[in-house]
Amino acid sequence: MTVRLTLLCAAATVERDVRFGADSPLDERALREVRAVAAALPTAAWYTGPSQRCRQTAQALGWDGADVEPALRDVDMGRWHGRTLSEVATSDGAGLAAWMSDPEAVPHGGESVGQVCRRIAAWLDALPADTGRAVAVVEQAIARAAVVHALAAPQRSFWRIDVPPLSAFQLTGREGRWNLRMGTV
Secondary structure: OOEEEEEEEOOOOOOOOOEOOOOOOOOHHHHHHHHHHHHHOOOOEEEEOOOHHHHHHHHHOOOOOOEEOHHHOOOOOHHHOOOEHHHHHHHOHHHHHHHHHOOOOOOOOOOOHHHHHHHHHHHHHHOOHHHOEEEEEEOHHHHHHHHHHHOOOOHHHHHHOOOOOOOEEEEEEEOOEEEEEOOOO
16 A cells, blocks of 8 residues: 655744744744645644644644654754854854754754654654555654655755745655655645
8 A cells, every 4th residue: 555645844933033943833824824725635644743833733734633753853953952043153153064064963962964864764664554645744854854765865965955834745655665746735
């Protein structure tokens, strides 16, 4: 049986200053945007990452019973957690450059891009063959890692994948092989 997994990136938060690892609540505008895409999503098994914004996105879709999946957590940003990109660039520019160019670099003491890609690959490949249709609300980094795995792309391509809030794509898989299916929600 083929697994048809739709990955939906969580809605944007109220926070205007994007911070590494921030987990801010969704505002009413974001919740309205989520509700607007709800009807376009397939009837399926539902998963959500553990962050507040993923869980609130799932709840706004009417998925109160979605399985919170720990493997779908965002990147552990270590000591950069809660800091803006400009703050990190100012205080640790060499570390930031290394992290964004070397998938195994972990200058912040958290999790490397390579570790995230391997975690998501393991989760995808462990989905039971009889899963059928499933939808997962995920963070942007998790969506990037899933695309890298589906395409067997080099991990360096992680930063080349743009994943806007509420964007969706489908992976179809069977026996450890995944395909990326582009389309609308």
